[in-house]
Amino acid sequence: MSDKNTPLYKQIKDYLLNLIDENKHIPNYKLPSENQLALKFNASRISAKSALNSLQDEDLIYRLQGKGTFINSNINSHKQFTKHKIDKESTSLNKDIICMLVPGIDSRFAINIINGAKAYLESTNFKLVLMITDANQNKEKDFIRTSLDLGCKGLIIFPSDNQLYNPEILKLSLNKFPTVLVDRKLEGLDISYVASDHFNSAYQATNYLIDKGHTNIGFISPPPKVASSISERILGYEKALSSSVGLRDQHKLMLPHTLEDRISSIKNYLSKNKDISAIICEGGITGLNLIKIIYSMNLTCPNNIELILYDNEFEQYMDFLPCKPIVIEQNPYDIGYQSAKMVFNLINDNSSSENIIVKENIIFDH
Structure with a gap:
């Protein structure tokens, strides 16, 4: 037996x-x-x-x-x-393994998180096993169960965005299984996480624009979800506006799912909010399309609209862009490194859950 x-x-x-x-x-x-x-x-x-x-x-x-x-x-x-x-x-x-679940490897952000985790574990007796969930919560559930079946000692999970908690993550929390969430925190769960300082980065970026004299500042992002860091960015944006005398109006655009619908909604948003003089927006494809749409409307950056974009996913295109936006850059390598270190400590020390907030950098000049 x-x-x-x-x-x-x-x-x-x-x-x-x-x-x-x-x-x-x-x-x-x-x-x-x-x-x-x-x-x-x-x-x-x-x-x-x-x-x-x-x-x-x-x-x-x-x-x-x-x-x-x-x-x-x-x-x-x-x-x-x-x-x-x-x-x-x-x-x-029989070698000790730590399983890492990520939504995909199609971004520099995810790849650098993986590289950071691998770098830390190279000096330990643990081997990192990578599993791609395709941002699908059902796959995430299956891979968590598979990781446990394989006898892994700990889990690093970059959760998929979803309106509901993944019940398998809830079980991990209740069973005190060594688990660290990446760039997410799930309210109400006693589970460790390593995340960027989303609130303060949005707060500082908004205050920077206010100090430059902008009174109508837009904010474009996907909608906030249970397992999303977006809600913290929105709170930082809202806090900065509410703390400034006379700035109560918020110009938030929560993006739909498909790229085609996103482009259409951004065009409508800019057409209806002609008084906006600055925008904080997620980076990547959305950021690139925002720049393209602004210039297609015979506007320029930063003369008509000053841009601050999250994550420098478009660095390779920077020399070809008509403008160089300010960038809020996360530190994914450090997030991955600290996540692996934390799960290693949870396995060996059987310590209680802890949280690490990694500072983001605002790059004003490229």
Whole structure:
């Protein structure tokens, strides 16, 4: 019987190896399906699929779409045939791992977070296993369960934006499993996080524009969600306006989901708010399109509209832009490094949750 501490992936594989050993002389013996294995071991389908894929890679089984999984009839003794592979795999699986879940790797921000985490863990006995959730909460749930099935010692999670908490993250919090959230904090959950100082960066940026004499300052961003840092930026913007005498009007635009709809909403926003003389906006594609739209309306920056954009995702295009906006730059490498350090400490010290706020830089000149 498998040890309870053995990762579920390995338990499933060992179970299948025994079935193969017992039934290898039966031609085309059919093995349990992914769903059946997941139910039997109370595991995720990903864990069951990983075990089956591993056996298929070793030529112990073959799979026919729509028909099932069968023992390879050419096997004489699977234990002799795969002994060196099993030993090698066991050695690898016995290494301590930390799993890191990120929405994607299509931005410099995410890549630098990953690089920061890897840099810290290189000096430890832990290996970083990266999982891409595609900003999909269902995938995020599956990968959290899979990480636990694999026997990971700790989790670093860059949560997907969603209106509701991921229940798997709630379970991690309740079970005191070593977990660190990246660039997010979930109100009401006792769970560690490392995040940028979103409130103060927006507050300082807005005050900078107020000090320059701007009285109608716009703010463009995706809508705030439960697991989003956007709400803190909005609060910083609102606080700066409310603290300044005579500046009560807020010109917020919460962007729709698709790029086409975002472009349309920005055009309408600028057409209806012709008195706006400065805008704080998220960077990336949205920031680039904002600049393009401003110039298409025969306006210029900063003469007509002064821009402050979040994150320098467009640095490679800077020399080709008609203007050079002020940039609020986060420190993703440090966020990743501090996240890995924090989860390492949680694993080894069994310490209580803690939070780290990483300062952002406002770059006025490029």
